[in-house]
Amino acid sequence: MRGDLETSKGIQRARRLPxxxxxxxxxxxxxxxxxxxxxxxxxxxxxxxxxxxxRSVIPLHGVILLVGQPxxxxxxxxxxxxxxxxxxxxxxxxxxxxxxxHSLTSSAMGKTQKAVSELFVNRHAKLTPYRHPNLTPLCGxxxxx
Numbered sequence: 001m002r003g004d005l006e007t008s009k010g011i012q013r014a015r016r017l018p019x020x021x022x023x024x025x026x027x028x029x030x031x032x033x034x035x036x037x038x039x040x041x042x043x044x045x046x047x048x049x050x051x052x053x054x055r056s057v058i059p060l061h062g063v064i065l066l067v068g069q070p071x072x073x074x075x076x077x078x079x080x081x082x083x084x085x086x087x088x089x090x091x092x093x094x095x096x097x098x099x100x101x102h103s104l105t106s107s108a109m110g111k112t113q114k115a116v117s118e119l120f121v122n123r124h125a126k127l128t129p130y131r132h133p134n135l136t137p138l139c140g141x142x143x144x145x
Contacts, residue, residue: 009118012100016093017086026080029073036084039064039077043085078137097136 015022029036046062053060064081066074079096086094 010099011097013096013098015096015098017096018083018094019096022079022083022096023087025076026084029077029080031077039081040084040088043081044088047085047089075137082137099136 042064046060046064049058050060050062064078066077068074082094082096086092086096
C-alpha cells in the first residue's frame with residue numbers, strides 16, 4: 001500500500017499519523033486555545049458522525065476551510081490539525097495525503113478537472129479505504145491549479 005501512495009499521480013507525500021514532528025508543529029502554532037479546540041472537535045465530528053448519518057439528514061461534508069494570506073500558517077495548521085485529530089483516535093490508522101497540484105494541471109481545457117476528479121474519486125478512495133481515515137489539506141494554489 002505504501003508504494004501505491006508514493007507513486008499515485010497527484011499525491012506529493014503520504015504520512016502515517018500520528019507523527020511526532022507534526023505533534024511538535026501543532027504545539028508550536030500560536031492560536032487561541034478555544035479556537036484550536038473547536039477545530040479539533042469539528043475534525044473529530046467529521047470522522048465520528050459522518051459515517052453514521054445520511055447526507056440527506058445532515059449535509060456534513062467533512063471540509064474545514066482555512067482562509068488567509070500566503071505565509072500565515074494555514075498549511076502548518078492543517079498538518080498539525082490532521083495529526084492532532086489522528087491522536088484523538090488512538091489505534092486508528094490515519095494518513096495525511098498531500099496533493100501535488102502541478103502533476104494535475106494541463107493546458108488542455110477540461111483535462112485538469114478530469115485529473116483532479118480522478119485523484120479524489122478513484123485513486124483517493126482506493127488508497128485510503130474506510131478503515132484507513134485520511135486527511136487531505138489543499139491550499140488555495142492547489143485548488144486553483
